[in-house]
Amino acid sequence: MTFINYAAKEINCKIVYYGPGLGGKTTNLQHIYTKTAPDRKGKMISLATETDRTLFFDFLPLDLGSIRGFTTRFHLYTVPGQVFYDASRKLILKGVDGVVFVADSQAERMEANVESIRNLESNLDDYGLKLVSLPYTLQFNKRDIPSVMPTDEMYRMLNYKREPTFEASATTGFGVFETLKSVAKQILIELRKK
Amino acid sequence: MSSTFLEVYEEEFERLAEALRRLRYASNAEAIFLIDKNGQQIAAAGDVENFDSTSLASLTAGNVAATDGLAKLIGEREFSVLFHEGERDHIHISLVAERAILLVIFNERSSLGLVRLRVRRASEELEQIFREISERSAAEADEQSPASPFWEITDEDIDSLFNE
Numbered sequence: 001m002t003f004i005n006y007a008a009k010e011i012n013c014k015i016v017y018y019g020p021g022l023g024g025k026t027t028n029l030q031h032i033y034t035k036t037a038p039d040r041k042g043k044m045i046s047l048a049t050e051t052d053r054t055l056f057f058d059f060l061p062l063d064l065g066s067i068r069g070f071t072t073r074f075h076l077y078t079v080p081g082q083v084f085y086d087a088s089r090k091l092i093l094k095g096v097d098g099v100v101f102v103a104d105s106q107a108e109r110m111e112a113n114v115e116s117i118r119n120l121e122s123n124l125d126d127y128g129l130k131l132v133s134l135p136y137t138l139q140f141n142k143r144d145i146p147s148v149m150p151t152d153e154m155y156r157m158l159n160y161k162r163e164p165t166f167e168a169s170a171t172t173g174f175g176v177f178e179t180l181k182s183v184a185k186q187i188l189i190e191l192r193k194k
Numbered sequence: 195m196s197s198t199f200l201e202v203y204e205e206e207f208e209r210l211a212e213a214l215r216r217l218r219y220a221s222n223a224e225a226i227f228l229i230d231k232n233g234q235q236i237a238a239a240g241d242v243e244n245f246d247s248t249s250l251a252s253l254t255a256g257n258v259a260a261t262d263g264l265a266k267l268i269g270e271r272e273f274s275v276l277f278h279e280g281e282r283d284h285i286h287i288s289l290v291a292e293r294a295i296l297l298v299i300f301n302e303r304s305s306l307g308l309v310r311l312r313v314r315r316a317s318e319e320l321e322q323i324f325r326e327i328s329e330r331s332a333a334e335a336d337e338q339s340p341a342s343p344f345w346e347i348t349d350e351d352i353d354s355l356f357n358e
């Protein structure tokens with residue numbers, strides 16, 4: 001939910017990183033956290049299991065500067081990817097302004113990618129939201145791994161509505177900020193319509 | 195716009211903040227935060243600089259969301275109050291007007307009974323303010339308020355965010 005506070009001159013938006021388990025959602029946030037100046041970010045919170053798997057969510061507040069005198073603040077969340085955490089995933093989508101789908105480029109994970117997009121659609125549906133009309137960016141992550149699936153094939157399988165699509169390697173940071181920018185831009189453009 | 199869009203004007207914010215300040219005073223609490231259910235802080239009062247308010251807001255909303263989920267699982271509509279007891283500091287969490295969360299942090303200078311009583315009163319006041327905000331924004335939605343500073347955002351404005 002976009003929250004505009006005229007007293008504090010702030011605008012707050014919520015971005016959720018979605019996708020199958022181990023696709024690199026948490027790693028995206030970690031990279032953004034490491035590369036952002038201290039005065040532009042809050043604490044990164046990870047509610048994880050002992051083995052570092054996301055249990056509930058990761059959270060990173062980012063301050064991107066100001067537009068027309070309003071501080072633009074983005075709250076980045078990741079969801080837990082494992083199938084059995086669906087109830088938690090749904091909770092985190094509540095009030096979402098934009099979604100980044102982090103797809104795993106390894107061929108053996110294509111089914112999991114497809115399944116997770118379906119799951120995203122159905123969870124959005126429960127809030128009366130449609131992926132078609134939501135700010136949405138697709139990321140093909142793990143491009144650094146040799147012999148991953150060709151991007152045009154992935155595009156055919158995973159692209160939903162000609163949404164902006166980026167190759168990335170979250171561990172090196174390649175494509176991570178481009179992805180974030182793309183979804184942030186779509187969210188701000190939505191504001192213009194409101 | 196729909197319920198997924200909340201705009202709070204300056205005088206409305208001031209009324210919310212004033213209600214929180216009064217609650218803080220009446221309950222002897224350390225700090226009070228008003229948070230929307232999606233984890234964004236709306237207003238606060240008290241010794242807020244002692245706390246990481248952004249993290250508090252996000253975790254509180256997560257906590258409430260998880261508890262809501264639990265309630266539904268056992269056939270309850272919601273659990274309206276949560277209480278976490280620490281050695282020194284305690285947290286009282288309650289829902290306001292369905293869309294907001296009131297977080298009260300207090301210590302031995304107050305008590306659960308007092309906090310509970312004062313929160314109940316303050317909630318009525320906050321609910322009234324939220325009702326007026328909703329009515330105001332519903333009215334504006336009809337007449338296409340020209341006040342929004344975001345109507346005129348240009349592509350350059352947006353690009354500049356990332357280039358600073």
Ligand SMILES: Nc1nc2c(ncn2[C@@H]2O[C@H](COP(=O)(O)OP(=O)(O)O)[C@@H](O)[C@H]2O)c(=O)[nH]1
Nearest residue numbers: 021022023024025026027081141142169170171
């Ligand atoms: N080679 C490679 N490994 C990655 C990349 N992104 C994430 N990983 C690894 O994949 C594993 C799961 O990443 P994580 O961010 O926890 O996935 P999440 O479940 O989507 O949050 C970790 O071991 C990461 O180091 C990438 O771009 N390339």
Ligand SMILES: [Mg+2]
Nearest residue numbers: 025026054078
């Ligand atoms: Mg994770």
